[in-house]
Amino acid sequence: xxxxxxxxxxxxxxxxxxxxxxxxxxxxxxxxxxxxxxxxxxxxxxxxxxx
Amino acid sequence: xxxxxxxxxxxxxxxxxxxxxxxxxxxxxxxxxxxxxxxxxxxxxxxxxxxxxxxxxxxxxxxxxxxxxxxxxxxxxxxxxxxxxxxxxxxxxxxxxxxxxxxxxxxxxxxxxxxxxxxxxxxxxxxxxxxxxxxxxxxxxxxxxxxxxxxxxxxxxxxxxxxxxxxxxxxxxxxxxxxxxxxxxxxxxxxxxxxxxxxxxxxxxxxxxxxxxxxxxxxxxxxxxxxxxxxx
Numbered sequence: 001x002x003x004x005x006x007x008x009x010x011x012x013x014x015x016x017x018x019x020x021x022x023x024x025x026x027x028x029x030x031x032x033x034x035x036x037x038x039x040x041x042x043x044x045x046x047x048x049x050x051x
Numbered sequence: 052x053x054x055x056x057x058x059x060x061x062x063x064x065x066x067x068x069x070x071x072x073x074x075x076x077x078x079x080x081x082x083x084x085x086x087x088x089x090x091x092x093x094x095x096x097x098x099x100x101x102x103x104x105x106x107x108x109x110x111x112x113x114x115x116x117x118x119x120x121x122x123x124x125x126x127x128x129x130x131x132x133x134x135x136x137x138x139x140x141x142x143x144x145x146x147x148x149x150x151x152x153x154x155x156x157x158x159x160x161x162x163x164x165x166x167x168x169x170x171x172x173x174x175x176x177x178x179x180x181x182x183x184x185x186x187x188x189x190x191x192x193x194x195x196x197x198x199x200x201x202x203x204x205x206x207x208x209x210x211x212x213x214x215x216x217x218x219x220x221x222x223x224x225x226x227x228x229x230x231x232x233x234x235x236x237x238x239x240x241x242x243x244x245x246x247x248x249x250x251x252x253x254x255x256x257x258x259x260x261x262x263x264x265x266x267x268x269x270x271x272x273x274x275x276x277x278x279x280x281x282x283x
Binding site: 007008010011013014015017018021022025026029032033036039040043046047 | 075084085086087089090093094097133136139140143144147148150151248252255256259262263266269270272273276277
């Protein structure tokens with residue numbers, strides 16, 4: 001990488017932003033999945049309805 | 052999680068790793084912009100994946116209006132949510148690339164503005180899905196998904212129809228446009244990697260949306276049982 005113009009800070013910032021957004025979204029999926037498992041367990045416990 | 056998902060997840064990680072190497076080290080350095088042009092290898096594939104996901108949302112929304120199935124509704128929601136995530140990346144990486152090249156973070160030209168409108172349309176879709184209550188919410192969301200998709204061709208054609216600050220298209224842009232073949236290789240590897248990542252995200256979110264439907268029905272059934280037992 002030997003650029004004509006040295007703006008590497010912007011390049012690194014952009015790549016970091018991409019992975020922050022993807023990791024943030026992945027973490028929302030994990031959190032939602034855990035919450036749903038907890039809700040399902042709770043519902044099963046309360047009403048003996050199996051889903 | 053089944054075996055196919057695990058295989059796809061490993062394949063996606065490998066693709067993302069190789070795509071990163073292609074973008075950062077293998078693709079040639081652009082003559083005038085220098086290394087900062089390598090943002091392009093994440094910016095463009097993210098935009099194409101977002102367009103593809105909004106198209107899936109459009110099809111699933113139409114399918115839902117015709118058949119009213121939970122599967123169509125779940126697919127529409129999953130594709131819109133992941134599409135917004137990729138569109139957010141486009142809207143963040145664009146200004147970071149623009150600042151050193153144009154000297155400004157943002158300008159209200161047709162391509163940038165229509166992309167921002169596209170993002171706002173699908174964020175509205177998600178807000179509607181999250182906060183509105185009642186049985187007609189999926190129908191309203193499907194209608195928004197169908198009409199909202201009209202902005203995608205406008206975003207795509209904006210740099211062809213209007214004079215914009217945004218660079219000219221790399222496909223079908225006429226004389227003087229296009230990419231070096233080695234740059235195309237980096238674009239296509241990253242496109243494959245992001246498309247796979249999007250597929251995995253949509254897969255997980257689709258399953259979750261179906262489970263949410265099942266949970267809602269189970270909650271309703273539990274309430275009904277409780278009321279029936281109370282009345283006896």
